Amino acid sequence: MGNPPKSKRDYQEIDENLRRVFDEVVNEGVPDRFADLLGKLKRGETPVKSSEGDE
Numbered sequence: 001m002g003n004p005p006k007s008k009r010d011y012q013e014i015d016e017n018l019r020r021v022f023d024e025v026v027n028e029g030v031p032d033r034f035a036d037l038l039g040k041l042k043r044g045e046t047p048v049k050s051s052e053g054d055e
Helices: 008-026 032-042
Strands: none
Touching: none
């Protein structure tokens, strides 16, 4: 990888970027397909394997 951070400002910039990326991921929400699967599991239903070839 690159050179290690050398100053407090470098560490602050890394911290800010990591927090920004984490916040973006958290705010994306759960995809509908995943939410449907979670709902089925909560209701005790067995998910049916997709015929589209994705599992």
